[in-house]
Amino acid sequence: MMRPNVDTRPAHRLASLVIRYWYIVLAAWLLAIVVTRSFAPSWNAIAYDGDFEYLPADLPSVAGGHLLDQAFPDERSRSDIIIVIAREHETLTESDDYVALDLQRRLTHRMAEVSIAKAKQLGWSGGVPAPGTRVEELLQRARQLLTQSIDADARFYEKFVDCLSQDDLPTPTEPRMAVAYWDNADLLQELGETDVSASDREAALGLLPDIAKWLPPIEDRELAPWMSLLNVLSWDDPAIGHRLQVPHARLIRLQLETELAATSNIATLEALEQLIENVQRFSGHCTQPGLKILPTGSAAIGGQTLIAARNAIRYTEIFTVLMILVILAFVYRAPLLVLVPLISIGAAVVTASGLVAVLADFARHHPSPWFDLRVFTTSRIFVVVILFGAGTDYCLFLISRLREEARRRPWRRACELALSRVTPALLGSALTTVLGLGMLWFAKFGKYHHTGPVIALCLLVGLLVCMTLTPALLFALGPRVFWPSRIRHQPARQAGIWGALSLTMTRYPWTTLIAGIVLLLIPAAYGTVKERDVTYDMSGQLSQQASSRRGLELLAKYFSIGESNPTTVVLVQPQPRPRQQMSKDVKQLREDVYALEGVKAVRTAGDPLGDYPLGDKRKKRMGLLDPNAWRRRLLREHPIAKRYFFSETPQYAERLARIDVVIKGDPFEAETAAHVVALRNWIQKQTVTEGSAWEGAEVFVAGTTASIIDLRRVTLRDNQRIKIAVVVAVLLVLIVVLRRVMLSLYLIFTVLLSYYATVGITAVVFRWFYGDQYLGLDWKLPLFLFVILVAVGQDYNVYLVTRVLEEQKRGGWLSALRRAISRTGGIITACGLVMAATFFSMTASAWFPWLAQITGWSQPSSTAMLHGIVQLGFALGLGVLLDTFFVRTFLVPSFITIVDRHKKKLPLRSSFVDDDSSQ
Template sequence: MPLKFQHRSLPNRWVQWVIKHPILVVLAWVLLAVTLRVAAPNWKSVALDGDFEYLPAEMTSVAGGRLLDEAFPGERSRSQIVLVLARNKDKESASEFSKTDRTVGYDLLRRLYHNLGVVSWRRAIESGYQGGPIVADSSPEPWLNLAKDAFDASISADEKFYEQIADQVPDDEPTLTKPRMAIAYWDRGKLLESIGGFPEIVSKDFEAALVLKPDLPSVSVPIDERAIDPWRSMLDVLSWNDPVIGSQLRSDGARLAVMQLSSELAATGNIATVEAVKALVADVMDYSSRYTEPGIHLEITGSAATGGETLAAARDAIRYTELITVVMILVILAWVYRAPLLIVIPMVSIGVAVLVSTSLVALLSDWSMREVVPWLDMRLFTTSRIFIVVILFGAGTDYCLFLISRVREEAATADWLQACATSLSSVLGALVGSAMTTVVGLGMLWVAEFGKFHYTGPVIAICLLVGLLVCTTLTPALLALIGPASFWPAQIKPSHAPPVSLMGDRNSDSDSGGIWAVIALTLTRRPFLTLFSGLFLLCIPAAYGLKNEKSVTYDLSSQLSSNAGSRVGLRLLSEHFDIGKINPVTLLIVQPDDVDRKTLETQSKELAKQIYELEGVLTVRTADDPLGDFSPSQEMGLLSSAAWKRRALRNHRVSKRYFFSSVQPYENRLARLDVTMDGDPFSIETAATVTKLEQFLIKKTESESSDFSGATVLLAGTTPSIIDLRSVTLRDNRRIKIVVVLAVFLVLLLVIRRVLLCSYLIVTVLISYYATLGLTILFFRFAYGDDYVGLDWKLPLFLFVILVAIGQDYNVYLVTRIVEEERRLGWVAALRRAVMRTGSIITACGLVMAATFFSMTASAWLPPIAEAFGFTTSSNDAMLRGIVELGFALGLGVLIDTFYVRTILVPSFVAAIGKWRQSREKNRLREQATNASS
């Protein structure tokens, strides 16, 4: 039987082809999904992480980092893990670091230094070392020297450790690392044997290793075959045990060991590194804490620890979100339809959409990074997957619900295939319109300067387009194939009215629509009262949200829950040390012309004196004072202990090639200083201090009388990166808000074609955004209590874009139905019928979307609930607050749009405009009648 349409338009011809050839449609999607899945790389292999890496290239911190890489190749520490061995000061037990506490410290150091030695030796081999004496100034030279020093430090710590436990050695079978570091003696012997010239030490090392572990030769793995991946980014280990720099890393109650890493703080590899360090710490505490008094703590913190735990929390959040999203969708579909196949059809459609879209963007990203397609510029991020899954499941389910509800309505008066075709044709415009508001809104993030915004929005938009295509082709094709049995156990036959659980009676304007008939009647009777009172109530939280929109935090550590390891370690560290000292600001000054090294040193020393006098500066580290131990103006005698210490520091491996570059064209031109600030590196107050420092330096370069006139000044480090990130994202916020609002307004105008109504819809969603933001701030202020420092800095922008875009979906569904009904009814009847016909299904759609967004909060509540029932969820106990906050805000915003804006504000506005126009028309007719009678 041929399908009938009122118009033979292109969309209708498309609909007709889909309904007539459902098998071909299904096979095409299956083939496409399989092909893309096979061709696309694994998501993890192309997904990127980090924030600072994606700032614009011209930003000071980015340019400073790039200069460090060029001037000090292979030696730049991008992040660090700080291990804090201490007792809590606020505990009743003694907080002083005791002699027996050193046992735990020596056990830690012997293991850390051995790992450093192995990694450094491997790095020398990768640099071309094949054996023989160390060649000065060769690529392997620094790594071989570091490997030797690290093995020496490991063995030294091992000897001190054994002195502490000699009378208490357990009877356990010896291993490579317990009770002695047999493997360290063996590895040092092998290294020195390869270098040559140390026969006596080699012989003693091998002898000691075999005494400690007789079967060591058979169980030891050659150095170039060892699995060192978690430790590969280690550049150095600085510890309290160092005779030269150790004084900076110990206090009365604590000791520090600092692992310097080559990886950026949010590099994906830091997850494995942090997990490996945590495993090492647990092993140390399990083995050595028995030798000292209870109350000793060994915690990790530092930028890499924070970054690694943040990424691990994001990984867990993705897993929890995907699980809870699927469960929630299944529950809602079961509740709405109570029909097994109507649960399967949307889930299959959305599953195909997720598979195809994620494979497609992964493939495109891989092509972009490998420059397979020169003009293609696309990147994926780990957390992008959360948005893709949530939005695809939410929007895809909404599309399916809207289509299926219309099929049920149409099947009451037409045969099945005609009902499918008519339904798809009727809702296609609304689905495309609602989808395009989201696609265009998210796509506008392309104008952002910040890389994460710039790439994430268009990627989600592409995935949503795939989801729309699937739901308007595969879903109706499956319905056409399965037939009326889709609604089993319900019976759907022509001329047989469908159940009213979703839609109400098609041929009646009576109260058969239930609650929606009551709402429609109330809104059309008192539109002005409901409109103005509704707007007033929503404006109260909106005013609070507007006032506090910029009160966000850029503190990466605050994104983790208070029980996260890195935050526990940071609290322990701050009890004994100034935390600013582990996150200095690196100052780089490049002279326009070459000067000799001595002059450069003198200029640096003089500049350090001036910087030291600035407010908020704690120390200035220079080549003359590598640890910043002394005031730059302090004079000391030639034979004083301070002078001897300075000379020792200048010859330490940490200082060599650290403050001056030996790489052309920076040799005799570049000076490096490290400035430590008084305060939290992430705080606004510290940022203000660093900004003043930068302004001071710029004035120096602009002054013709200055030694640094015409020089280039760049800053690098955590605080300069935070300053740049804040600057860029604030600019992006202003720009993106404007273009998103304009783009969504234009889409609404194309779909609805009514300027006043489209303008009002934009206004309502803006008020809804600020109200949601205000309520979210109030909620988390209460939930976090004293631990609240502000919402995640990414939340306002993502909330704005997604709410402005997705928040229009339900308005489009309602308004397009009003327009459709108005073609044959007056505005009052059209509004009432549209509210009744769409009320239940839009509510169901809103609940689905809100549920999927709320699933982003699963990492906050799922693990404790699962553990209460005896299930183990993850070894990571950190929660990513930013994702939890955004999920809560988005879910709340969708509920406000669904139950308040769409239910009250939009219909009441339409009714008010209709009543106003009706009143004007009556007045016009009355005037005409009066004029005619006169």
């Protein structure tokens, strides 16, 4: 008796081990799930956010921001929330002003509480603080704010006392006047001013006798969402109020110490929206209907962007699972075959997410130059869709091959052969994706740099699950996994639509190839033009129903948006100069900057609001009786001017000067960016001009527009660098796996063609969908689309070509191609539908809330969606469908036919065909 050949290939050895020790595999994965679930921190706890914070440190805007942090460590506002109180088509009434005053007094009191809480965090526990310290400054501000709050309370109740409900139970915020008196009494008592404290406490008890029973001390109140507050500026301020009001609108501006996309802004925005809701309930009915109170500004937009991303993740996860469930049920019509992939990918998502969270948490607490792993809120969307999409595809190919092998062999042998024969295709497919995504590591922009490797790591975990856990589950369940269908032991037949299509492709290859390429070239040509036509407008990424977007539109209607987003210019002299001389130099620079094109206002220590563009001429005419003279005196000691324009830190004292330049137009527009570039170049020129007051000085420019300029520059460079790296990496993997250089080059060409066609079609669709609101494709779309399509788009080509190479041993090249198309056509189509469905699930935030509303499932919501995620999900789904139904179906088979038409067989024999294949 002849001994059977023993296959010693790694793929076969792996298959044998997994099937032999299936129970150990199941136990190991169960343990991995339990461990990662138990010990890994939540994704939100370790996720970073923002865009500008991850620009390279050597860029001008980043260097300028770091310098401002050092020069103004306690008072640097990094973002703001602007509350717009307005009527769209009529002027505000007196009652409207008092509703606005209700909101302003609450925020002023909250700012006082925050100031006291910060003083306590710095170690103050009572007594008079040391003069000139940060604690003294905080407590002085708290006293002023509480006094302002009490004054505002008195005016408010005098106006609205008759229309307010007297039946509401006391809360830590109502009645506000009693709380303000009580907090002021506590503060004065701790400062040792007992007489005044007793008077305020008596006033508080007169308003609410049992206030001490339910009002907690300041340190025990829910102040966490408000701790980033630096200042509250309002139209009611006598020094600056004239710049924050027009007949139709009033503004309240909250200055924050957090970046615009800091995750803590979510809590701040939600607390503010709750406060606005309380105001509308408490006093809103005291005025005519139609008064709008909307938050906007950089932090509100950033916070709602993060909220929208959080909602997009939730919708994506839900609809990804539902779509896969529906597709698997339609393909297999077997409950267990639906359950196995879902269990496998669920295990992969839990394990991979937990592993990444543990590594990211370690990197955060143990920073090291050789290990810096970060995740972002939106990274999870890519992890979920790619793991579910690619992982399900891997499972489908394994199950399809198992069904094919089980027709001719015993179950154990069928499981081993199915895994061993699919493994090379799975490895080749996964490696193209992993290496393609891994190339993002070479990006300079931090979000690209970290996101790609994280997704690649998660995909490796998914691949390992599909090569171990999935076959172990299939073997353990046995042939009953196909119930209610039965496995009939008979040779697979070549028939059906894919059999007919394979004959057509091989009979008319030139017609198919030329027609297919021409059809894709039309949208691809448009895509090459629109690839760089992208928008960096963060507010434009939010949908119209977002409150911050509506607030921005209301703000732009009555005020200049540039006023709230000035460009900050910081100049550092090489040697200290007297403050008087520095002020004189800044004054002259201010006059020169006003002459530049596009400059609307220049804010300096002498003119903190930029009210006097005519400079000295206006000032000389201003006498003691001039109504603006007293305002200028107030501004000198106002928080917006004090220690704002000149640094008092020892390193930069009498060396650093700061001016804020308001540019005409939207901070996100290209024209505004051009004006900022011209401003930076002009000031830089002064530092090298002999005899200039700023000769030898260093110049730094910061602000939203400056950051957008740097973000655009670095991402465009990254796009070019990463595209080349991804193409080279994927091409090398294809050459190694397929061993056919010309074919590998052609496969790269087809995905590039489908990429540009996808960009063109996506641009047309969203221009039509958004109409006048269309600003361009999201700036992140081209790179992520390119990397994922080039990497993931090769999966189905690899599956097809590796099967061609395997089938070639059983006959000639033409019959091998036809058999490969016939036997893989259905399953590749199913895989493509699964992958496209997972990407299309990223668009759920655009249509599901609307669907839920019109069907009565939920009430209308102000929850925003992110246009960028919706666009990317649509583009990725479309690109996968093009690769599945067009590239793989027509372009690849026709090319193989043409190249090999004059050959009797394929020149290379597959290295992963075993001797058992002919049985």
